[in-house]
Amino acid sequence: MADQKNPPEPPKSDGVVLSDEQKRRRRARSIAIASVLGFLVLLFYVVTIVKLGPNVLNRPL
Numbered sequence: 001m002a003d004q005k006n007p008p009e010p011p012k013s014d015g016v017v018l019s020d021e022q023k024r025r026r027r028a029r030s031i032a033i034a035s036v037l038g039f040l041v042l043l044f045y046v047v048t049i050v051k052l053g054p055n056v057l058n059r060p061l
Contacts, residue, residue: 018026049056
């Protein structure tokens, strides 16, 4: 039962090693996804403001 407290560690491995080309493509893909996500956030914000109308700032609190 004492062995239960300290389970054996898994063997160390380097895992997947990406080439420079794969790293470059991953970064480009990440930037593209972030750009699209930012555009969608901005689009939703603008559509929300447009749907609320011009008097949204003059409403009673």
